[in-house]
Amino acid sequence: MSQTPENKKGQVETTGHVWDGDLREYNNPLPRWWLWAFYGTIIFAVVYWILYPSWPYADTYTKGLETVSFTVQDKDGKTSTVTEHWNSRALFNKDMESSPSALAQKEWLAKVKDMSFAQIAANPDTLNFATSMGHALFGDSCAACHGSGGQGVLSQNPDGSYPNLTDNNWIHGDSYEKIVSDITNGIHGSMPAFGALYKGDKLTDLAEYVLSLSHQPGVNEEAANRGKSSFATCAGCHGANGMGNQMIGAPNLTDAVWDFVDVPGAKNIDAKVKLVEGVIDHGLQHQMPKFGERLSPEQIRLLAVYVRQLGGS
Amino acid sequence: MKHESIEINSALLIVLTLVVISIGGLVEIVPLFHIKGTVEKVEGVHPYTPLEQMGRDIYVAEGCYLCHSQMIRPFRDEMLRYGHYSLAAESQYDHPFQWGSKRTGPDLARVGGKYSNEWMTQHLIHPQSLVPESIMPSYPWLMQPLNYGDIADRMKALRDVGVPYSETQAEYDANVKKFGKTLADQFHIPNAIKSVKEEAASQNWDGNPKEITKMDALVSYLQVLGTMVDFSKYNQGYFSKFR
Numbered sequence: 001m002s003q004t005p006e007n008k009k010g011q012v013e014t015t016g017h018v019w020d021g022d023l024r025e026y027n028n029p030l031p032r033w034w035l036w037a038f039y040g041t042i043i044f045a046v047v048y049w050i051l052y053p054s055w056p057y058a059d060t061y062t063k064g065l066e067t068v069s070f071t072v073q074d075k076d077g078k079t080s081t082v083t084e085h086w087n088s089r090a091l092f093n094k095d096m097e098s099s100p101s102a103l104a105q106k107e108w109l110a111k112v113k114d115m116s117f118a119q120i121a122a123n124p125d126t127l128n129f130a131t132s133m134g135h136a137l138f139g140d141s142c143a144a145c146h147g148s149g150g151q152g153v154l155s156q157n158p159d160g161s162y163p164n165l166t167d168n169n170w171i172h173g174d175s176y177e178k179i180v181s182d183i184t185n186g187i188h189g190s191m192p193a194f195g196a197l198y199k200g201d202k203l204t205d206l207a208e209y210v211l212s213l214s215h216q217p218g219v220n221e222e223a224a225n226r227g228k229s230s231f232a233t234c235a236g237c238h239g240a241n242g243m244g245n246q247m248i249g250a251p252n253l254t255d256a257v258w259d260f261v262d263v264p265g266a267k268n269i270d271a272k273v274k275l276v277e278g279v280i281d282h283g284l285q286h287q288m289p290k291f292g293e294r295l296s297p298e299q300i301r302l303l304a305v306y307v308r309q310l311g312g313s
Numbered sequence: 314m315k316h317e318s319i320e321i322n323s324a325l326l327i328v329l330t331l332v333v334i335s336i337g338g339l340v341e342i343v344p345l346f347h348i349k350g351t352v353e354k355v356e357g358v359h360p361y362t363p364l365e366q367m368g369r370d371i372y373v374a375e376g377c378y379l380c381h382s383q384m385i386r387p388f389r390d391e392m393l394r395y396g397h398y399s400l401a402a403e404s405q406y407d408h409p410f411q412w413g414s415k416r417t418g419p420d421l422a423r424v425g426g427k428y429s430n431e432w433m434t435q436h437l438i439h440p441q442s443l444v445p446e447s448i449m450p451s452y453p454w455l456m457q458p459l460n461y462g463d464i465a466d467r468m469k470a471l472r473d474v475g476v477p478y479s480e481t482q483a484e485y486d487a488n489v490k491k492f493g494k495t496l497a498d499q500f501h502i503p504n505a506i507k508s509v510k511e512e513a514a515s516q517n518w519d520g521n522p523k524e525i526t527k528m529d530a531l532v533s534y535l536q537v538l539g540t541m542v543d544f545s546k547y548n549q550g551y552f553s554k555f556r
Contacts, residue, residue: 056344
């Protein structure tokens with residue numbers, strides 16, 4: 001308690017405020033370091049005003065002396081260099097063009113640009129690049145429906161099913177070109193509803209026949225035989241022997257792979273018949289969005305390589 | 314005025330504190346209304362249709378913004394994941410905007426067209442049935458009927474804050490010029506109920522064609538997000554002029 005007001009009286013100025021009769025407030029000078037830091041911020045602000053966008057006036061603002069240069073490409077593919085005042089969008093353009101990761105990616109994209117799909121797949125290095133980039137693109141664009149590993153979703157509700165991409169069973173074909181066009185343009189998968197045509201026993205017989213194509217255990221052979229003649233309607237898309245048609249995306253019905261309704265998950269043959277009846281009755285409408293506007297052609301090519309190898313093709 | 318009189322008068326202190334703080338806000342905000350480049354000149358941005366606007370109100374009411382932002386920032390990683398960075402012009406008819414600041418779920422600024430209507434519907438009813446890893450809650454009540462009787466009032470309220478929904482013939486004609494007849498018809502407040510019905514019937518939004526549900530409205534809103542501007546019309550340098 002050596003520095004009481006009593007023994008410093010006269011040495012340090014007080015603010016003149018007095019509380020409770022004898023409490024006074026010193027008016028000490030600010031610490032030197034603090035004061036200089038404060039002046040420093042003022043100088044910093046002035047330098048900032050000169051270099052970067054800051055003061056608004058009329059319908060514009062001071063743009064600052066700093067500039068950012070980047071390359072732009074117009075619709076005809078002509079490139080030109082643009083120099084813009086310092087701003088986050090210009091910095092972004094520069095980053096997209098010349099950040100280390102952008103450069104690394106560009107280098108690899110250039111490498112695979114003129115290679116055929118077969119060449120990309122044959123070279124372990126380019127295949128590695130295609131699958132790692134394809135995997136990232138798949139996670140962003142495809143995984144929400146087809147699952148993070150491409151396993152799809154198979155549900156008893158046909159509207160809630162999304163095809164498994166990891167089996168080697170291709171509804172729309174497995175050529176690279178077809179996969180690219182499906183990703184670019186999207187797919188509208190549609191099976192008409194046949195509820196008006198087949199009802200009651202006729203519908204059940206047809207469902208039994210469809211299940212007999214893939215040799216489901218417990219199928220009622222008699223009913224299946226009766227239903228065979230009705231299958232003529234289905235043959236237009238699924239083929240006379242139910243082998244399907246990749247051109248129009250009609251699945252093969254003779255294998256045990258089910259893409260749109262979880263027949264294998266049904267408990268017994270009656271439940272399976274019910275599920276198939278439901279599909280024939282209501283038909284199917286499946287929409288895969290088009291990604292041609294969302295992804296670049298190069299990205300879609302790499303994605304096709306990734307997707308195709310998921311199925312083991 | 315002596316500083317002491319401010320210190321000992323709390324009402325005066327509050328008023329003067331507010332004045333000082335608002336200077337900071339005004340200096341930052343007011344010039345944006347005068348600076349020409351604040352809202353980019355870009356084609357294609359239009360107000361929401363009545364059904365989309367109903368969906369937007371559900372989006373706000375359900376608090377979607379608490380987990381989902383609608384603001385793609387100009388960074389390379391965001392561009393690669395979500396697409397072109399968001400423009401001020403794209404939220405010019407949003408009152409209030411849904412930029413958000415929290416991404417528990419992904420950004421939704423360009424979710425329109427990324428997933429099918431069936432996916433959107435099923436995902437909102439039960440997200441884990443499609444994305445097992447997801448922590449998003451289920452919204453099964455969105456399949457309830459949509460109460461769109463007050464859509465005209467909602468549009469009038471938005472009109473008051475500057476969204477060009479039309480009430481008079483002159484405003485309608487101006488909208489035809491600006492947005493084309495199809496959209497102008499939908500932006501005409503006397504048509505509002507009819508527009509909701511027509512748009513709900515125009516597509517199979519939620520798999521239930523018999524009824525206009527909240528899901529119809531929300532899915533139609535989600536499917537238009539980020540789709541209004543055709544970015545292939547502009548080169549990368551165009552939008553950096555506006556900052």
